[in-house]
Amino acid sequence: MKRVTFSALLTTSVLAVATTTARAQEADVIHWWTSASESKAVAALAEKFEAAGGTWSDAAVAGTDAARTAVSTRIQAGDPPAAFVASAVLEYQDMARTGQIANLDAVAAEMDWENTIPASLLDAVKVDGHYWGAPVNMSVNNFLWTSRKALEAIGETEPPKTWDELFEMSDRLKEVGIIPYAHPGKWYWDLNTFGFILASQSPEAFSRFHSLDPEVFDDPAVLQAAEIYAKLRDYSDSGAPGREWNLSNQMVMNGEAAFYLMGDWAKGEITAAGMTPGEEVICTVSLDDAPAAISGDAMLFPSLDGSTEPSPAQLLLAETLTSVDAQVAFNTLKGSMPVRTDAPTDNLDACSRLALEHEKAHGSVSAYPALLSGDAAGSFGDVLGNFWVDSGATAEDLVYELQDTASLFN
Amino acid sequence: MAQDGSISMRRPLKLLQGQTALLPGWLILIVAYIGTILWTARISFTASRSIPVDTFVGFDQYARLFRSNRWVQSVENMLLYGSLFILGCLIIGFLLAVLLDQKVKGESVFRTIFLYPYAVSFVVTGLVWQWVLNPSLGLQKAVRDLGFENFTFDWLVDRDRAIYVLTGAAVWQASGLVMALMLAGLRGVDGDLWKAARVDGASAPRYYLRVVLPLLKPSIFSSVVLLGVAVIKSYDLVVAMTSGGPGNATELPAKFIMDYLFGRQNLGLATAASVVLLVTVIAVLAPLAYVQSQRARRIRT
Numbered sequence: 001m002k003r004v005t006f007s008a009l010l011t012t013s014v015l016a017v018a019t020t021t022a023r024a025q026e027a028d029v030i031h032w033w034t035s036a037s038e039s040k041a042v043a044a045l046a047e048k049f050e051a052a053g054g055t056w057s058d059a060a061v062a063g064t065d066a067a068r069t070a071v072s073t074r075i076q077a078g079d080p081p082a083a084f085v086a087s088a089v090l091e092y093q094d095m096a097r098t099g100q101i102a103n104l105d106a107v108a109a110e111m112d113w114e115n116t117i118p119a120s121l122l123d124a125v126k127v128d129g130h131y132w133g134a135p136v137n138m139s140v141n142n143f144l145w146t147s148r149k150a151l152e153a154i155g156e157t158e159p160p161k162t163w164d165e166l167f168e169m170s171d172r173l174k175e176v177g178i179i180p181y182a183h184p185g186k187w188y189w190d191l192n193t194f195g196f197i198l199a200s201q202s203p204e205a206f207s208r209f210h211s212l213d214p215e216v217f218d219d220p221a222v223l224q225a226a227e228i229y230a231k232l233r234d235y236s237d238s239g240a241p242g243r244e245w246n247l248s249n250q251m252v253m254n255g256e257a258a259f260y261l262m263g264d265w266a267k268g269e270i271t272a273a274g275m276t277p278g279e280e281v282i283c284t285v286s287l288d289d290a291p292a293a294i295s296g297d298a299m300l301f302p303s304l305d306g307s308t309e310p311s312p313a314q315l316l317l318a319e320t321l322t323s324v325d326a327q328v329a330f331n332t333l334k335g336s337m338p339v340r341t342d343a344p345t346d347n348l349d350a351c352s353r354l355a356l357e358h359e360k361a362h363g364s365v366s367a368y369p370a371l372l373s374g375d376a377a378g379s380f381g382d383v384l385g386n387f388w389v390d391s392g393a394t395a396e397d398l399v400y401e402l403q404d405t406a407s408l409f410n
Numbered sequence: 411m412a413q414d415g416s417i418s419m420r421r422p423l424k425l426l427q428g429q430t431a432l433l434p435g436w437l438i439l440i441v442a443y444i445g446t447i448l449w450t451a452r453i454s455f456t457a458s459r460s461i462p463v464d465t466f467v468g469f470d471q472y473a474r475l476f477r478s479n480r481w482v483q484s485v486e487n488m489l490l491y492g493s494l495f496i497l498g499c500l501i502i503g504f505l506l507a508v509l510l511d512q513k514v515k516g517e518s519v520f521r522t523i524f525l526y527p528y529a530v531s532f533v534v535t536g537l538v539w540q541w542v543l544n545p546s547l548g549l550q551k552a553v554r555d556l557g558f559e560n561f562t563f564d565w566l567v568d569r570d571r572a573i574y575v576l577t578g579a580a581v582w583q584a585s586g587l588v589m590a591l592m593l594a595g596l597r598g599v600d601g602d603l604w605k606a607a608r609v610d611g612a613s614a615p616r617y618y619l620r621v622v623l624p625l626l627k628p629s630i631f632s633s634v635v636l637l638g639v640a641v642i643k644s645y646d647l648v649v650a651m652t653s654g655g656p657g658n659a660t661e662l663p664a665k666f667i668m669d670y671l672f673g674r675q676n677l678g679l680a681t682a683a684s685v686v687l688l689v690t691v692i693a694v695l696a697p698l699a700y701v702q703s704q705r706a707r708r709i710r711t
Contacts, residue, residue: 065672091675094460185655239546241567241656374674375459382480386657389569408474 027082027313028057029299030074032067033334037268041334048326054316057082075100080302082314088369089125089133089298096132102301102310104131107318117322117339118294118359124370125298133298134318137336140355141263141367142196142293146282149255150178159259159282163200163228166259166287170235173258180235182257184245185388187381191368192293193232194384196261198225199365200290210371214410217403226395226402233388241389253281261286263295267351268335283351285358292359295367296339379405447688454681462677471682481683484661485690491577491662492641498581499637500630503588508618510589511596521593525586532583536650539579540566569659572652576660580647584640588633595629596622642691663687 027049033042039060046056059081061067071084075095086092095101108114108131113122117135125133146159151169153176160166170180183193199206202221209216216222233240237257249269251257267277277283285292299321301314310318320326327338332347337356345353368377383401387393454472457465475481506524510517527535542548543566553561565571599622607617645664648654654661663683670680 091460094463098461186653237546238564238567239544242653373459375670375676375679378669378674379478379480382658385655386479389567389656389659408477 025313026055030059030081030084034062044329093127120364120366133300135339136297138296142286147252150258179237179257182248182251182260183236183240184248185240185243190384191381200288226398278350291363293367450681458677460675471678484663494577496637499585499588502585506589507592527583528586532647533650536647569656572659595626
């Protein structure tokens with residue numbers, strides 16, 4: 001009895017696979033966009049894809065880790081989805097190099113990615129000079145969020161523009177009993193924050209640091225960044241280690257703390273609390289005219305039938321996804337920014353517009369997930385996290401430790 | 411004669427039947443346990459990152475493992491956490507069992523209360539203790555709000571003390587289990603022993619330490635084994651309570667392995683760490699198992 005049901009099950013699943021491959025324009029997409037605004041955005045994207053002649057088959061998985069597991073298991077089991085969402089192509093570089101991911105060079109050329117998408121986003125979807133993913137959206141990661149209430153407490157109206165100004169204000173904030181800096185203390189925020197500081201001192205040192213150049217540690221910019229990071233530690237509270245970013249956000253929203261650096265996703269929490277980003281919580285991009293640190297999700301297309309050439313459905317989806325039309329429709333609903341520089345900006349909110357202007361004036365760099373392997377990122381994060389809780393360690397110690405860690409990967 | 415013959419004919423058949431019945435068990439043991447251990451050991455000698463590859467690099471992963479401050483600290487933490495945890499659970503569990511053994515009223519109520527934390531998962535334990543001990547949310551803030559402005563209790567974010575907080579939470583969770591095991595043991599102790607000890611003029615503490623404790627050896631041994639297993643696989647409590655922080659202060663080997671296996675995508679390093687952990691466990695257990703088997707043999711003969 002049991003055997004019968006099992007074989008029946010097997011037949012149906014084989015049939016299911018057969019029917020998916022039969023319909024050439026159908027694409028099943030694994031993604032983790034399941035919140036209210038995100039699923040609306042996905043629906044808009046699906047609509048554009050269907051209008052272009054494709055058939056969207058939704059395979060949403062809640063949670064990034066669960067989605068990643070679903071992707072890996074299906075690829076390993078030989079039943080890959082037509083497309084899936086990833087934070088960075090780097091994560092899947094082993095699969096790209098072993099021919100398990102489709103090559104998108106043709107789509108990139110056809111849609112003129114080079115001239116219409118910021119270079120730092122394109123770097124994030126390239127491995128060994130080839131395109132393995134399509135950029136989906138753009139987020140600015142290094143907004144300095146400032147509590148207006150805290151500023152008013154020390155008689156200021158404008159947020160700081162340089163680190164010197166920030167530390168000068170911080171001294172006065174301390175006197176009135178406000179925590180100057182609400183550091184989010186997970187290792188990845190430690191690493192992000194250090195990267196933002198380094199980019200504010202020297203974008204060149206930033207990119208050399210993230211490409212694990214052993215010489216970069218002789219650059220004075222790295223020591224300067226370490227000094228600012230050490231100072232930030234002194235101006236943060238003792239509750240920082242291990243703190244989630246939304247708790248930091250809350251501290252800034254209610255004026256308990258004055259500043260913190262975080263990506264544009266903080267807007268969602270601010271709006272949910274009934275406030276307006278840019279009003280009660282002011283947004284500016286980093287300090288010292290630093291480049292905007294940008295990141296974005298990418299859509300990857302597993303190789304089907306053993307070929308790294310994308311299938312017709314995959315090709316169509318990649319083209320649709322990076323068209324101006326779909327970019328605007330998707331990102332307006334999701335609350336992020338279109339990747340295309342030629343997309344109209346009138347739908348964007350004040351903070352996003354400000355970030356775009358900043359990016360035009362001061363350029364952009366990629367945030368670390370596109371640049372470092374999980375291993376290297378985690379190891380740097382460990383060093384920065386340990387430094388944060390070791391009040392005896394100096395900026396020189398930090399540079400030495402970072403250099404030592406970088407040497408593991410050369 | 412004829413009877414003997416039929417028995418010797420049947421014996422191999424019976425044996426064959428028995429072995430056939432055991433076959434699935436053997437298969438599971440060989441493939442699922444020994445097989446995966448060998449596979450893990452093999453990967454630890456390769457340069458595998460997110461997917462297993464066959465590029466052999468010798469002992470490179472092991473060299474990197476022991477160069478890693480985080481791994482060394484994880485192992486040190488495990489030794490400290492493990493010994494305090496096992497000792498703490500044994501002492502508290504034994505004391506609770508002895509107290510309950512005094513034929514107190516409402517014993518079953520107390521027993522339930524003391525055993526209750528064990529029914530709570532480590533994740534929940536970790537979260538609750540994290541909230542209670544977080545300086546800006548929990549105990550410290552509550553006492554300060556009562557008017558004691560200078561009250562400070564920030565062990566959870568103090569890198570020299572966080573490991574003790576972790577141990578405390580684990581002891582709170584698991585000592586109920588030890589209590590239950592010890593209580594079962596105590597119920598097996600003959601009540602006449604107490605009368606005899608009293609006649610000899612022994613005090614109650616002396617009676618429990620000198621007479622009862624040696625009788626509880628089997629309970630103690632199973633407690634130590636259960637707690638030891640809990641120490642080796644400690645992962646969820648750390649993740650929920652401190653996520654290894656502050657810094658690396660509460661990192662444990664199991665968390666190191668999980669981090670490198672998935673988030674950090676370094677299969678080679680993670681499997682090397684697993685192998686080292688396994689070898690350590692075997693090194694501790696082998697002498698213990700030897701002593702046990704020798705003792706069992708002595709009892710039999």
